[in-house]
Amino acid sequence: MRPLTLTDLNPAILKVQYAVRGELAIKAEELREKLQSESHGLPFNKVISSNIGNPQQRGLDQPYLTFTRQVAALMEYPPLAEIVKDKWPQDVLDRARELHEEIGSIGAYSHSKGVPLIRKHVAQFIEERDGYPSDPEDIFLTAGASAGVSLILNVLITPNVTGVLIPIPQYPLYTATLAQYSGVALPYHLSEPEGWSTSLEEIKSALAKAEKDGVKPRALVVINPGNPTGAILDKDTMRNLVNLCEEHSLVLLADEVYQANLHRPDTHPFHSFKQVVREMNSPIPLFSFHSISKGVKGECGRRGGYFECTNISDEVRALLYKMASVSLCPPLSGQIGVDCLVRPPRPNDPSYPLWKRETDTIHAALRQRTQLMAQRLNALPGVSCVDSPGALYLYPKLELPDKAVEEARRLGKQPDELYALQLLEETGICVVPGSGFGQKDGEHHYRLTCLCPGVEEYVSALENFHLKFLQNFGLRVSWLFGPPLSVQFIDISHIKGTQQ
Ligand SMILES: Cc1ncc(COP(=O)(O)O)c(C=O)c1O
CATH class of the missing domain: 3.40.640.10 (Type I PLP-dependent aspartate aminotransferase-like (Major domain))
Known part of the structure; x- marks a missing residue:
């Protein structure tokens, strides 16, 4: 019997592409495996998954909301209600x-x-x-x-x-x-x-x-x-x-x-x-x-x-x-x-104070990380970044040196793919190249999420990598001693079609 091959399959399926879980994500998994060994020889100690909006993923570790999980637990195993009846809030028990x-x-x-x-x-x-x-x-x-x-x-x-x-x-x-x-x-x-x-x-x-x-x-x-x-x-x-x-x-x-x-x-x-x-x-x-x-x-x-x-x-x-x-x-x-x-808890429900504290903390962390990342990225030479007012991502634009573009072409890659691969290999930070989301010809971007804790440390690694990348591809960089003390956001909220 002839083995099943790709040519036997639906040709439409062969055309499907999904960059968020593409080459970079696969490579990140390999590196994560490699880090298990003491003699891994990698220049970093953890892989930072900034490629995917998956907040509870290991390494991102956004905490779950207690209310949601308590209701879920009671639905999974109803006899639990007897065990927790004097310990868990009454609105959780009622909801379940x-x-x-x-x-x-x-x-x-x-x-x-x-x-x-x-x-x-x-x-x-x-x-x-x-x-x-x-x-x-x-x-x-x-x-x-x-x-x-x-x-x-x-x-x-x-x-x-x-x-x-x-x-x-x-x-x-x-x-x-x-x-x-x-x-x-x-x-x-x-x-x-x-x-x-x-x-x-x-x-x-x-x-x-x-x-x-x-x-x-x-x-x-x-x-x-x-x-x-x-x-x-x-x-x-x-x-x-x-x-x-x-x-x-x-x-x-x-x-x-x-x-x-x-x-x-x-x-x-x-x-x-x-x-x-x-x-x-x-x-x-x-x-x-x-x-x-x-x-x-x-x-x-x-x-x-x-x-x-x-x-x-x-x-x-x-x-x-x-x-x-x-x-x-x-x-x-x-x-x-x-x-x-x-149907989250309402202000007079017993679960409300904890639910409010948990949700406020997550909102504040996402907001603070987004602003900090946008500020620091905008201070880098060759990077511009809209300071997103919503969602979980930033999508900075890169001006890459001609030599980097040529090198990418030689390797059969998009220039932002080359950038993202080197970023991963040198820092453990996994982002998704803009070519995975679509962009204008000749433009280069990458997407990173605001879900990673330890943002200070990781943005510093990103900055150092960026400057080294520019220099490796022959660009003289004057910004070598850290970011300017204050960085101006460009106010574009007056422009129609967006709230920035
Ligand atoms: C814009 C957008 N729509 C839909 C989805 C899919 O979400 P879900 O997990 O609900 O399928 C995502 C996931 O990242 C998304 O970013």
């Missing part, structure tokens, strides 16, 4: 009892759209957030936002015909899923000089190009707050995007998984597209995605999330239900995580 009465054992399949009571709670959360009604029947619980995005793209795409507008840079879930279903990616570039703003003109020119190429644009993807950019849309831009969807009959896919990661909420608030669509009384079809993986919960491994359908007909919703049924149901542990996400 309520969920248990509704669900029974979490070892059973649930409704394919998710447990009805939890969908009801999601709808209440949305109503409270937006001030507009939400119907539990419009809510689908999913195995993380990724499963929701995949389901929606699957049903929207006619292979090799349907075009989907995606921001560049983008989170590679979108290009990967489009490749999987043979959809056509219609890239629109975000504007870095304007704080990664979203430009209507860019989207219109992508639409015009699609028409010329015979591609049928069907959907617009917006990631807000952005990954990898951290930009947050202002309401005017959101309204313009909704109008554009109306004009071109586009379905809007609003990826809002970072809605709780706001570093400067007073000046840079989050508005949901659901709210904007309702305020405008717009008929555009909208799918909005949320997740338990981000925010301050960081429960990535539980695989919990949801999407809400707005202006979606019963007929289409029934089809989505049919497709959701094919995978039976989202994981129950993820669904319970969603319940805790949308």
Whole structure:
């Protein structure tokens, strides 16, 4: 018998690329293994995983929220309630009892759209957030936002015909899923000089190009707050995007998984597209995605999330239900995580003080690390970095010496890949090169997360590496004795299309 080879497989799958877990991440794992040996000979003692928004990953060690885990523990093993009844807060015990009465054992399949009571709670959360009604029947619980995005793209795409507008840079879930279903990616570039703003003109020119190429644009993807950019849309831009969807009959896919990661909420608030669509009384079809993986919960491994359908007909919703049924149901542990996400403890609940302390601490750490990293990166020669107001990332731009670009070409790599590989090999810091998210020709970036503790130490290693890299490739660097004492942020909050 002939062995199974790649040529026997679905050619669409061979085209899928996912940089966040690509070459750099694999190399980082190898180095982590190597560090186990006392004679590893590496110039660092730990690998810093700044490549992935996975807050509880070993080494990042963001603490879990006690409330969430106590409810989860009681759902996993109901007899625990007897043991902890005088020790754990009453609201935890009540929540677990309520969920248990509704669900029974979490070892059973649930409704394919998710447990009805939890969908009801999601709808209440949305109503409270937006001030507009939400119907539990419009809510689908999913195995993380990724499963929701995949389901929606699957049903929207006619292979090799349907075009989907995606921001560049983008989170590679979108290009990967489009490749999987043979959809056509219609890239629109975000504007870095304007704080990664979203430009209507860019989207219109992508639409015009699609028409010329015979591609049928069907959907617009917006990631807000952005990954990898951290930009947050202002309401005017959101309204313009909704109008554009109306004009071109586009379905809007609003990826809002970072809605709780706001570093400067007073000046840079989050508005949901659901709210904007309702305020405008717009008929555009909208799918909005949320997740338990981000925010301050960081429960990535539980695989919990949801999407809400707005202006979606019963007929289409029934089809989505049919497709959701094919995978039976989202994981129950993820669904319970969603319940805790949308119904956190309230101010008078016994769990509230601890929950507040834990969430405030995480928000403060993420904010402080983002600001410090942006400040220090901006002080480096050949680096500029938008100081993200949201999400979990910075996306600095690199001016690389010509010799580094030539060397990368010689090795068959992108210049920012070469930079990221050397950074990993010399410091143990793992980032994702910009080529994995998409960027303009001739530009170089990398994405790093604000999730790594010990930021002072690790930013210093990054600075030293950068200066050495420039010098190795023949650039004379005058900044050799540490960062300037004060660094100015460029204020771009007045620019339209972003809140920076
Ligand atoms: C913009 C964006 N959307 C979706 C996801 C997927 O999240 P989940 O773990 O909920 O599938 C991520 C994960 O990093 C993301 O950054």
